[in-house]
Amino acid sequence: MRNIHLAMLITLFALCGCQAMPPQEARMSRAVVSETSSRSAQQVSDCIYHGWSTTHVVQNDPTTHIELEKGRMTIFTWQDSMFADVYPRGAGSEVRFYKTFNMGPEVLADRSSIVKLCA
Structure with a gap:
């Protein structure tokens, strides 16, 4: 089952990769x-990095x-x-958080929840 999810994710990235916009446009x-x-x-940056690099939706x-x-x-x-842009604002x-193409809701929800948790 896990291999099927991985294959679907790879196919999704391959199909959407040509439609992805650069970060500046996003x-x-x-x-x-x-x-x-x-x-x-x-x-906040350290927290997001740690969350994104140690948790996975389909794979790390x-x-x-x-x-x-x-x-x-x-x-x-x-x-x-x-990607997530983090700016200093006073003491805080x-x-x-942006996405460069439409992706599966599971991946988007996971990454968004980590951003919200870290803020």
Whole structure:
């Protein structure tokens, strides 16, 4: 059963990969999740990274990574098809979670819930 889910996920990524938008374009659309937090940007980023890299929906995702750019920390997952931008805001932070294509609701719900938990 697990192999069937994996095959379906790979097929989904292959079919949707050509329709994926770059992160810059995704940022121009409305975020899937937008939260403010009293936690620092570093704490929120670390929490999201840990959550995304150690939990799985169909399988663990070895592509999760963090990039730093001009006061923003971005955590990418699932071949950069989903990402969370974390910005420092005073003593706290703001996080915005985006997706670059329409994906299965199970994956989106899992990654969104981790973002909300960490904020």
